[in-house]
Amino acid sequence: MPVLLKSLEVEGFRYFAGKISLQIGEGLTVIVGPVGSGKSSLLSAISYALYGTEPGLRKRLYSKEDLVNVSRNSARVVLELADEKGVYRITRTLLKSGREDVSLVKPSGDVVYGVRAISEEAERLLGLDFEEFYRSVFLNFVDLFLLAYGTPMRRSKVLDRLLGLDAIAGLAKSIPVRMVGEELERTRELYEQTLEDMRKLEDEVQAQTRRLEELRKKRGALLEQLKKLNAEIERLLPSKTEYESLSGGIKAEEQAISRLKQALGAKTPGEEELYVLAEEIKQSLLRAAELLPVSSELRERPTKLDVFGSDLRSVYASLKEAGEAISNEYDRCVEEFERERAVRLHECQMRLKAVEEQLIRLEPAVRDYEKAEQTLSRISRDVGSEESLRDKIASLERKVRELKDKLTYARMISELRRHIVDDLARRDATQCPVCGSRVDRAWLKTLDILPRESVPEVEAELKRNEAELEKYKRVMDELQYAKARRIELQESIDAYNELLNMKEEISEECEALKESLQQERQNYRMVELHVSKALKDLSQLREGIEKLELARRLDDLEKSLEEKRLRLEELFPIAQACRELESKAGKLREELARLEGEIRGLESHSPQAQLEELEERSRSLKERLVRLEELYENLVAVRSAYEKILGYLREQRVKELNEEMNSLLKLLYPYSDIEGVRLLVEENPKTRRNLFKLEVKIRGEWTPFTIRLSDGQKTVIMLILLSAFFKRLSHNAGFLILDEPLPNVDEKVKLMFMQNIFKAAGVRQVLITTQAEDVVRALASEMEGVRVVDTRELHAQT
Amino acid sequence: MSEERFIGVGVEREVKKLLEQELSTNPKALSLAQQILEVYAREGRKGVVRFVRNLVEGETGAGSAEELGG
Secondary structure, rough: OOOOEEEEEEEEEEEEEEEEEOOOOOEEEEEEEEOOOOOOHHHHHHHHHHHHHHHHHOOOOHHHHHHHHOOOOOEEEEEEEOOOOOOEEEEEEEEEEOEEEEEEOOOOOOEEEHHHHHHHHHHHHHHHHHHHHHHHEEEEEEHHHHHHOOOHHHHHHHHHOOOOOHHHHHHHHHHHHHHHHHHHHHHHHHHHHHHHHHHHHHHHHHHHHHHHHHHHHHHHHHHHHHHEEEEEEHHHHHHHHHHHHHHHHHHHHHHHHHHHHHHHHOOOOOHHHHHHHHHHHHHHHHHHHHHHHHHHHHHHHHHHHHOOOOHHHHHHHHHHHHHHHHHHHHHHHHHHHHHHHHHHHHHHHHHHHHHHHHHHHHHHHHHHHHHHHHHHHHHHHOOOOOHHHHHHHHHHHHHHHHHHHHHHHHHHHHHHHHHHHHHHHHHHHEOOOOOOOOEEHHHHHHHHOOOOOOOOOOOHHHHHHHHHHHHHHHHHHHHHHHHHHHHHHHEEEEHHHHHHHHHHHHHHOOOOOOOHHHHHHHHHHHHHHHHHHHHHHHHHHHHHHHHHHHHHHHHHHHHHHHHHHHHHHHHHHHHHHHHHHHHHHHHHHHHHHHHHHHHHHHHHHOOHHHHHHHHHHHHHHHHHHHHHHHHHHHHHHHHHHHHHHHHHHHHHHHHHHHOOOOOOOHHOOOOOOOOOEEEEEEOOOOOOOEEEEEEEOOOOOOEEEHOOOOHHHHHHHHHHHHHHHHHHOOOEEEEEEEEOOOOOHHHHHHHHHHHHHHHHHOOOOOOEOOOOOHHHHHHHHOOOOEEEEHHHHHHOOO | OOOOOOHHHHHHHHHHHHHHOOOOOOOHHHHHHHHHHHHHHHHHHHHHHHHHHHHHOOOOOOOOOOOOOO
């Protein structure tokens, strides 16, 4: 018994917010309702319950969470299926979060959990995976539309998909033979390149080995040659060493002679000349000794010297000793003389300085005395004698007293007059404040005729006299002070004059001392001249003696040098030969070192390791090449096999479908205008793609499907094609689901199709969705057991 | 959700039978074709490319590379 749908329960799924349930019996079940009322949601629920997915999800039109109704947090679908074993109950609960709980209760009562396990159980039960279920059991208007009205290419694609051939074609195309081929080519090129590198490297190794042998031979020959040269050099070496030593000695002596000649200068003094110079030195020393207060022993020392009877060196030594002694004595005497002279001069100068200091101290007193003298002289000149000055002062004192009395009287008269005049200005008569007599205004006339003394004039005269008196008094004071000061300073003046005399005497004494010392110094200068000359001549004598000795030494050196030069001439050819041999040996050693370096370089940089590496690489590449060649061949074979299978299956399917379609045409199409239908496979010569070509036979002639048929006829032919496909597919599904299958055919065609689809497709259940209520009514009236489910009523259940 | 497949179960079964006939004389190619079929059914074109790339690199992902001719 095939698997049939038994019932469906939906809650919160897509368009159904509430819980609805429907029983699906055998026969035709028509789900009717207007657009957007949830017809397709019910079909979608069946697919979801079975496989956990549905067409929209698989095409990624929306996500799984979108299956939950917008007003709910979860969706629940319960689908019951039945076969000969009993009822299978699949329950799927889907939360908004995407979490899903699934269970399947088997007829045995066993429960299976898990998304994957239940999908596999559904596949096993129906014998169809989702893709097959969707393209064979779940016939939808999209495919119908594309088949009926699509381009030949589109139609072919849909047919390939429905026949499951698109997957095989995709599989064949997916095999990356080209990529493997390219990789194979790359590997082959790499392998060949590696072999070429190896060949080059092997050539290099051989060349290096040859070069090494050649170098080693050359090194042996060089070593032998060098050994012989070294033996010859060893034989000649003592003569060469002597030659070089002599050569060095001669050079040193030549330099020494040159230095000696330079030191000797142009002229060498004679021995007689030096003796005369020594005698002159002796005389100079004797003259100096005579002028100096020295001991007799010192004076006799040059006297006893026999200059001409001694050798020059001892004469020079004696003269030098005597000269140094006399020079030292001279220094001592001069130092003593200078010291005494300085002391005596200092004493004299100190005394003079002491007198001068006393004179300086007395100078202010002398100046005061002179000033007092000048004051007295000036007063005497200006005002005369002291007696005359006294008389003038007495006269002026008397006059001042008289003027003061006169001023007092004048002021009193003036005040009395002003008082009486002021009183009489206010009244007619007043009383005299002096005598008490009555005075009236008539008296004023009398007052005017009284004599008047002028107060300002008296005051001016008084001031004048008082100033003059004061002046004379100051002169008198000055006179008396000057006289007193002169008496007071008289003693200092006497002392000052005495010191002046003393200073003059000491100055004369100092001058005499200086003159005496100058004379003595003159004597010492003479001694100094003798000593200096003696010492200078001594130096000249020493240089003369040294030059004389150097000239003798030069003679000796020149003789020795001549002998050495003769020996050098003898040794020269041997030394020259030895040097040439040594130079040759040096070049040989350099050549040997270069050879050794090259040998070491060749030995240490052998390409053997690189060669081994390349060999290893070539082995690895060879293995890879073999593997890739085999893989490439196998892949080519596999793709070829798939392409053959695809061709074979396509032919098989077409053959089967053609038989099935013609059989179904008779059952499902009520008219006789279409006599037959056939599917052909043609290859596009340009693209080499296989295209399906559908033809119908009308009045005995095969014509393309799209030309002669109406839209309704096209739809029917496509449904026949799909039904044929469903029928020939091996599966356990006893039901067929058609989503809006006949949108544009007449009632007769629909009725015939629905009545015969069970027999034609070999199913016991057909589930159809449609918006056409009149068709539903017609089906219900013409067919028995038609079950109508109105989605509006289903919504009313909630 | 049902595991996504790139080839139907029935078609896969049918192709397997035909492969055995077609490649009966070349067991290595047959084994390779079967493995490619399995990989394609599960993972599609990308899976096949990855599988073959592994074989190119000498990796033996779904079976012995040597057996598969690599």
